[in-house]
Amino acid sequence: MKLAIYPGSFDPVTFGHLEIISRASKLFDKLIVLVSVNPNKPSSFSIEERKELLHKVVEAEKLNNVEIDSNDGLLIDYFTKRNADVIVKGLRAISDFEYEFQMAQANRRLCYKAETIFLTAKSENTYLSSSMVKQIAMFGGDISDFVPECVLNQITERLRIKQ
Numbered sequence: 001m002k003l004a005i006y007p008g009s010f011d012p013v014t015f016g017h018l019e020i021i022s023r024a025s026k027l028f029d030k031l032i033v034l035v036s037v038n039p040n041k042p043s044s045f046s047i048e049e050r051k052e053l054l055h056k057v058v059e060a061e062k063l064n065n066v067e068i069d070s071n072d073g074l075l076i077d078y079f080t081k082r083n084a085d086v087i088v089k090g091l092r093a094i095s096d097f098e099y100e101f102q103m104a105q106a107n108r109r110l111c112y113k114a115e116t117i118f119l120t121a122k123s124e125n126t127y128l129s130s131s132m133v134k135q136i137a138m139f140g141g142d143i144s145d146f147v148p149e150c151v152l153n154q155i156t157e158r159l160r161i162k163q
């Protein structure tokens with residue numbers, strides 16, 4: 001059985017993440033979507049909120065081989081603990097590449113069997129990011145083109161700046 005882990009901040013989940021989750025779930029027997037801590041990014045949603053949003057999206061899409069989990073330590077320790085085969089990451093543009101390349105190299109240095117596989121985003125999603133979604137929603141903009149419908153209200157309500 002091939003087990004893949006898709007780690008990320010998911011703060012919050014967007015159509016870009018859903019695209020990678022959906023495609024990766026078809027490539028592997030089981031996919032763990034792992035809400036992880038990125039110390040370089042301030043978060044807006046708690047880990048529990050991010051997991052809840054991901055659960056709703058995965059249920060709505062009926063992706064039965066996808067598990068949602070979280071980890072507040074090193075990805076590679078979780079990877080080893082779960083005896084996983086592959087780390088999956090999404091690449092939107094060439095600007096993502098250097099950072100992702102460094103992380104893939106570092107993870108492989110920490111554990112030689114940690115292969116990272118990159119899925120390139122479809123063109124509609126190449127510009128999409130959680131931080132852009134957050135900024136639009138905070139100022140009352142419409143984010144329905146960017147996040148799945150089943151979590152749209154929850155994300156919008158949570159982010160709107162009360163004026």
Ligand code: PNS
Nearest residue numbers: 007008009036037038073074075103106
């Ligand atoms: O969605 P992001 O913020 O680009 O995801 C980055 C993330 C969370 C996957 C990365 O920061 C991470 O792996 N964090 C866990 C801590 C860790 O293992 N850091 C070393 C990475 S080489």
